[in-house]
Amino acid sequence: MMELDLSGFESCPLFPGGVVADHGENPLAAASFQLPACSDFDGFQKDAIQMTKPAKGTTTLAFVFKEGVIVAADSRATMGGYISSQSVKKIVEINPHMLGTIAGGAADCQFWHRNLGIKCRLHELANKRRISVTGASKLLANILYSYKGMGLSVGTMIAGWDEKGPGLYYVDNEGGRLKGTRFSVGSGSPYAYGVLDSGYQFNMSVEEAAELARRAIYHATFHDGASGGVASVYHVGPQGWKKLSGDDVGELHYKYYPMILTPTEQEMADTSAA
Amino acid sequence: MSIFEYNGSAVVAMVGKNCFAIASDRRLGVNLQTIATDFQRIYKIHDKLYIGLSGLATDAQTLYQRLVFRHKLYQLREERDMKPETFASLVSALLYEKRFGPYFCQPVIAGLDDDDVPFICTMDCLGAKELAKDFVVSGTASESLYGVCESMYKPNMESEELFETISQALLSSVDRDCLSGWGGHVLLVTPTEVVERTLKGRMD
Numbered sequence: 001m002m003e004l005d006l007s008g009f010e011s012c013p014l015f016p017g018g019v020v021a022d023h024g025e026n027p028l029a030a031a032s033f034q035l036p037a038c039s040d041f042d043g044f045q046k047d048a049i050q051m052t053k054p055a056k057g058t059t060t061l062a063f064v065f066k067e068g069v070i071v072a073a074d075s076r077a078t079m080g081g082y083i084s085s086q087s088v089k090k091i092v093e094i095n096p097h098m099l100g101t102i103a104g105g106a107a108d109c110q111f112w113h114r115n116l117g118i119k120c121r122l123h124e125l126a127n128k129r130r131i132s133v134t135g136a137s138k139l140l141a142n143i144l145y146s147y148k149g150m151g152l153s154v155g156t157m158i159a160g161w162d163e164k165g166p167g168l169y170y171v172d173n174e175g176g177r178l179k180g181t182r183f184s185v186g187s188g189s190p191y192a193y194g195v196l197d198s199g200y201q202f203n204m205s206v207e208e209a210a211e212l213a214r215r216a217i218y219h220a221t222f223h224d225g226a227s228g229g230v231a232s233v234y235h236v237g238p239q240g241w242k243k244l245s246g247d248d249v250g251e252l253h254y255k256y257y258p259m260i261l262t263p264t265e266q267e268m269a270d271t272s273a274a
Numbered sequence: 275m276s277i278f279e280y281n282g283s284a285v286v287a288m289v290g291k292n293c294f295a296i297a298s299d300r301r302l303g304v305n306l307q308t309i310a311t312d313f314q315r316i317y318k319i320h321d322k323l324y325i326g327l328s329g330l331a332t333d334a335q336t337l338y339q340r341l342v343f344r345h346k347l348y349q350l351r352e353e354r355d356m357k358p359e360t361f362a363s364l365v366s367a368l369l370y371e372k373r374f375g376p377y378f379c380q381p382v383i384a385g386l387d388d389d390d391v392p393f394i395c396t397m398d399c400l401g402a403k404e405l406a407k408d409f410v411v412s413g414t415a416s417e418s419l420y421g422v423c424e425s426m427y428k429p430n431m432e433s434e435e436l437f438e439t440i441s442q443a444l445l446s447s448v449d450r451d452c453l454s455g456w457g458g459h460v461l462l463v464t465p466t467e468v469v470e471r472t473l474k475g476r477m478d
Contacts, residue, residue, distance in 0.1 A: 074478075076478070082450065221477075221478035222478060224308070225282070225306040225308065225452035228476070250476035253477040253478075259474070
C-alpha cells in the first residue's frame, strides 16, 4: 500500500544524525533537538540568544524580471564592530534551480538551508518532480515558525524557477513568508532599496538587471558599516542558476566614481607611470 | 554599541627620525550608517603641534574649540607657542575637570618641541596620559592598530618611510573595523615642512 507523504506535517527538524524518522515510527511524532541540562534554562536561553545577536548586519537583495530572478549579496561578517570576514558566501545553492540568501545568524541560515535542500530532494524522489518555489519556501517557513521565540535569526529569500516561471519568497525567523517581486534584507537594505526601486523595470536584459543589482549592493556597502567585501550577483533562469559576477566593492567605488586628479596629482601619476 | 562607537574613528601617531606623522580615518557615521567621508579629526594647534581626537564627534569638536581658545590666551600672555608637553598637561587637566561628566574623546597629541625632538602621547577620556616613544593609537579600530603598528614599526624611520608605514598601518586596521575607514588623512611633520596627504582606501 502506498504510504502517504506526511513530511509536510512534520514541524520539527531532522535528527543530528541526518536521518528522517524511520518507517516504523509514527511520522507525526515530534523529533527534537536535545535540550541543555542546566538549572536555569531560561537564563541559559537568554544568554544563548544574546550570543547570536540577531543584528542582521548584511545586505542581500533579489528581484524578479522578464528573464528570471537576480539574487545579489555582499560578503561581510561582523561581530559588533569587528569585521570577522570579508569573504562570506551569503548566497547558498539549495539545488541547481533554487537559491537562498543568508541574513542574520550565519549558522542558523546555513543549517536550515541545507536542511531545506535535503527536504527538497526527498520531495523530488517521492513525487518524481522538482519542488516548486512556493512549496520550498512553505517548508522552510513552517520549520522556522515552530522555533519562533527561541532566538533563531534568519532573514532569507528563496528564489527559483519552477513550472509557473520565476518565483521569489521572503521568509524570516518570525514565521513571516511573503511572495513578491523585489526584496532586500539586512541592515544595508534601505540603501539598496533606494537604488533598486528607482532603477527597476520588468523588461530589462540580464546584463542591465545584473548591473542594477551590483550598484544597489555597492551603495549599501558604502553607507552601511556592516556590509562590504565582495558584491556577488547570481541569475536564476529556466535552465537553473548561474553566478554572473563577484566584484570587490572597494574597486567598484573607484570604477563608478573615478578620482578626478588635480594637475599636480596628474603629474605625479604620469611620472610614476613613466 | 557604546557611546565611543557612536560615530566611529581611528587615529594613530608615529615617531620617526626628527619627524612625526599623525593619521586618521575620514568617516563620520551614526551607528552603522555612514554620513560623511571627509570628516576632519586632526586639528592644528600651531605649526609644530597637532591633536587628533577620536570618539564622539561632537565632543571632539567642542574640546578642540576649547583647546584652541586656551592656547590663544597662552600665546597672548606668554608671547610664544605652547610646548607639546605643556599642551598635553593642559588637555589632561581640561579632561579631568569633567571627571563626573566626561568628554567622550580620546585625544592623540603629536608635536615637535623646541629642539625639534618629536613628542607623542595619548589619553583616555578622563585625562590619563600615556607617553610613548614609538606610536600611539586611539579609536574604534585601536586594537587592530596596536597589532599592526607593533609589527610594522621601526625606530628612526625617515619621513617617506614613516609615511608609508603609518598609511599601511591605518588602512589595514580600518579594513577590519566597520565603524572607521572610508579613506585616510595623513600629516607628516618635519622641522622644515608639513605635508598633508589623503589616502585612497576601501569605501565599504
